[in-house]
Amino acid sequence: MGNIDYILEMDNIGKEFPGVKALDGVNFKVKRGEIHCLVGENGAGKSTLMKILSGVYPAGTFSGKIILNSSEQHFNNVSDSERAGIAIIYQELALIPELTIYENVFFGHELKKGQFIDWNETIVQAKEMLKRIRVNINPETKIKDVGVGVQQLVEIGKSLSKKVKILILDEPTAALSEVDCDNLFQILRDLKEQGVTCIMISHKLREVISIADTITVLRDGKTIISIDATERKVGEGEIIKHMVGREIEDIYPKRKDIKVGDVCFELKNWTAFDPSKGRKILHNIDFYVRQGEIVGIAGLMGAGRTEMALSIFGNTKHYDIQGALYVNGAKKFLNSPKKAIEEKIAYVTEDRKGNGLVLIQDIKFNTTLANLKRLLKGFFINQHEEVNLAKKFFKEVGIKAHSIEQSVGTLSGGNQQKVSLAKWLFSAPKLLILDEPTRGIDVGAKFEIYTVMNELVKRGVSIIMISSELPEILGMSDRIFVMADGTITGILDAKDATEEKIMEMATA
């Protein structure tokens, strides 16, 4: 055993928060130059472990030892760990949108000549860095003008410029399209060649299997297993079993006796022009949903799926819209979310923290916010009724929290998503639009959300599900619309659909 070259050993790590044992004797060993994936359900302790490694939780606030290159480390803050060559890239990227790529890359450790910044050298080095991450973009482009995939790579470039030895990526692919993911993985393999060690947290097991040299599973703050994936092929089912401690036979629960009714929602020749971008973002879309079915919308990042949802749901981005929208056969103009809600349409946003939930308020507040009318008695909110209904939906979607008075910001991603769901179920929708409903949440919570979806369609609700995860699209939809470049490039029946067919249409 002694001859294995570990760059990092985290030994018997324990961390307690008031009332919770987040980590309990975790052992985590990373070999030099490998890609090591860390998986586990939300709340398993992955992020906490990485925060300890990167110095967010300083030495002394946890128990156990961090051994880097066979010498014990005591990080008091993030810059200590950076100096030791550890860099962490969070799910929420830390780039400044209004600054250029080269300014961002050297932000905080600017290249100086004397007292002043050496901009020429900065640009030259930024160009080299971009080559290293295979990005063919002018470094003088502003961050806000490049896609999230490139932003992710720039963030990696930024840590490379700090001479990183261990790169930690927290859910790097959560917001990426398949193409961007492949790109990212290629870069990670390049880095591996160059001797950089990578630790990646991910919920997407297929990716984990495709890229990992070692897979470590955490559950309830304990290391369950470390699997060497170079020796044999590891199965998704095997990992899931370790993650949840039980076997989930089918990630996508099957629906029985599907009763699909008449067309209840339709778009005809739907075209939208975005004045802020100065171009058309949706072209002549014909689209319909029948009562009681789940329609999946697949496509790459930037295909116009979220834009389509926003243009239907009250057009808050003020696109210029041509074409017609029908609800139950009647033409409607939905120029505010309020009107869309009145037509019994609900939209669970892609970005639950950004525009989905009021994080500083509690579960009850968020649950009832979109349909307070339901609770009004004269001028006043019937608070008795509010509590009862909030509790009902709390149970229905299976939120795990100590009470409906817990603030939403303190919940895990999966539970936040369930609150979003509860909020829109409270508005009693006939058409529910779900935008990336399971992004960044764990297998158990995913399964519960799918179950709720099935229950809803059984009751006659129609669902539009936008998703970048092909297995999810295939597993849940009755029909699949594929989008690319603001148009619908294909319509598939679920039973004829395959990942290959969808990808072909999405890249058309």
Added chain:
Amino acid sequence: MNKSSKFFRRNIRDYGMFIALAVIFILFTSLTGGTFISPNNISNLINQTGYIAVLAAGMTLVIIIRHIDLSVGFLSGFLGAVVAILMTNYNIPAIPAIIIILAFGGVIGLIFGFLVAKVGIPSFVVTLAGMISFHGLLLFATQAGGTINITDHFFNEIGNGFIPSFGRIAGLTTSTLMIGLIGILLFIYFQIKERNIKKQYNFEVSPIAFFFAKLVFVSAMITALILVLAVNSGISWTLVIVVAVIFVFSTVLNKTALGRHIYGIGGNPEAAELSGISVVKVTIYVFVIMEVLTALAGILFASRMQSASPTGGTGFELLAIAGAFIGGCSASGGVGTVTGSLIGALVMASLTNGMDLMGLGSSVQYMIQGLILVLAVVFDIMTRKSRLNS
């Protein structure tokens, strides 16, 4: 005991303001040899707090939805001058004049709200422009003779008068004693009712010892206040108006859909918009409310001074904003209560009043007020952090 100490630590923010207020009271009482809590001075203090408290109530709503209003000081001064002119130069009776002024405030609020919400100009800029313009308008309005004296008796009663006493019991005004008694009973009744409802839903309630301590403490405070007031002329009209304003806007925030929408927009405007709430409309409503309350503050101040002067309203906006922040409003929006801001306003007014009694110059006063504001916000941030960690 461990449980209650934990509870106390988690809710220290809510009690902190009261503790600060108590410290200020004790400090000034000893520094002024008792003058500070003399019946005369308490009565004065309440009337001084009045117009700031009214402004702070409106400012609470504005700050919750992530805006600010710098114009309320000079606007209240200007509207005070206009009401004085209406009554003295145009012989309009007090009540119509007051109604005109409140409506005037509402129209200004409509314009501000429109500029902020619909046109998209930051409220800081809109109200800064308002502050400068209203300063000009105030000077213009009072240009002719400097100070405009108000002789209308009814109008001057608002800021200086007291509710009818209905005789005295043991030297104390009857009406004040009765109202105090009813107030305490209502307070205890509603507290117990609310606690029972919370228990029924299995929500967290304060430990029973805490609950009793709170009941006894607040009842004692009301009793003390009522006794002090009853020695003199009793409850002033200003106090009645302030209590009404606080009650109405507390109710709006806590019990109506508009209140929820305000908190929702403050917490996350995009999420609110996508929940079917019109951010534009709510923002306009809030500015209308703010400016109507500013008109009311202007009326209270002019009435108290029995005149309108070129310096009327100077610095009120800062006291109101400081009061709201001391009272627990968060600069990042979404958080704040009207009662908190009332306490904050009382803290600021007590500081002014106490230091005036001590004969401190305004140079020292400003320095101390600034210091208190920073300390209050530091305390706020620290307690919020520790609450998040636990």
